Amino acid sequence: MRIVIGQPKMEKELKQLEEELMAHPDADMFIFPEGYIHANLEQACKLAGMHHTAIISGYKNPKDWAVIIDASGDILLNRAKYGEGSIAEVKGWRIAFLLCDELVLQGLGEQPESIDLIVHPIGVGMFSEEQFQEWIDLAKNIAKQHQAFMIGTSHADGSYRGAETSIPIAYCMNPQGEEIFIRKNDTRTILLDTETMQITAYEVAGWS
Template sequence: MEDRRKSGKKFQTSIIIDPSGNIVGEHQKTSITKWEVENGYSRGDSINVVDTKIGSIGLAICYEIHFPEISRIYALKGAKIILNPIGTGMWHESQLKQWTSIASARASENNVYVLGCSHFNDAIPLAFAYDPNGNCLVLSRDANRLITVTIDLNKLGEEQFSQRRPELYGELIKTRMNLNKTHSFLNRTSPRMCL
């Protein structure tokens, strides 16, 4: 949803509401598209899990699921579920396949459930759920109905992050991308990689 609560700024924000109707957490989108920049949206500046009665949840808004670092931070902070609300549908079949492949990978590489959906609009609607092994639990192209899925947080495997080597990953934060080059998904033109 569009969020204008901070004076002079607007954000793409997702919220988590508990069964009583209370807002228990929110996330402002940290990695925004070229269109969002051009239309005056600001970037969020934090990646925090939301603790709920069913477990810790991370919110990767729309295109943020494409950034493995965001999902990894959520997993390192204890998220058991990553929600991926999508502000649009998919614009073509190859994008749908790419998106679901990425969601499956985020689930598997972080040992979490990844659940996502778009709203009904003129694009291809989408709803999905992947288990911590990357297996598809639900994949629906009918976003105009209620879809339920049962997950078992006890099935989360052994914590796999003990084999990580963070001392080798410094290059990830030292190297800045050329922000003038964008991925084809952002500008819907030729496929240029962010280098």
């Protein structure tokens, strides 16, 4: 599985997603932050179908919703934040969803079936070093508990309730709870190949 993990700036359109889709035509899946799709769910579905690539992110309706769109542009998962029903299958991978602070407030609980990947779109950066470490530690524990890859990413900008500190975050843990990569204040796009475990970071003009 070739997975693109983006840390775009907040925007009301999907220009940064479109740029990345064109830049990575061989990717199987794109993971973008909570709320990135904003009010453009229909357009995101069209982009997924046009580029034959799954898109995992979140949108506003008017509050935050989690969404998984398959490579045909069909919605596989669509639920409100703090809701239930968070398993979908993309290209043979069973994917569970934690939306931002669901990581802290509810976790995944017990899952009746095996999971291959847990996605964790985050709205904005961490408001302290302590929060950064807390979320990384929780992600490691959850990945190990469910024996699944776990990937999280936030926007490159924005802060939580006007906090003075905002630390952009992106990470990936393996099914043993070990880090594949952890990004702090590094908003480069990541391309992860889960077969070779090769990680490639890309600078994106205008993002940082």
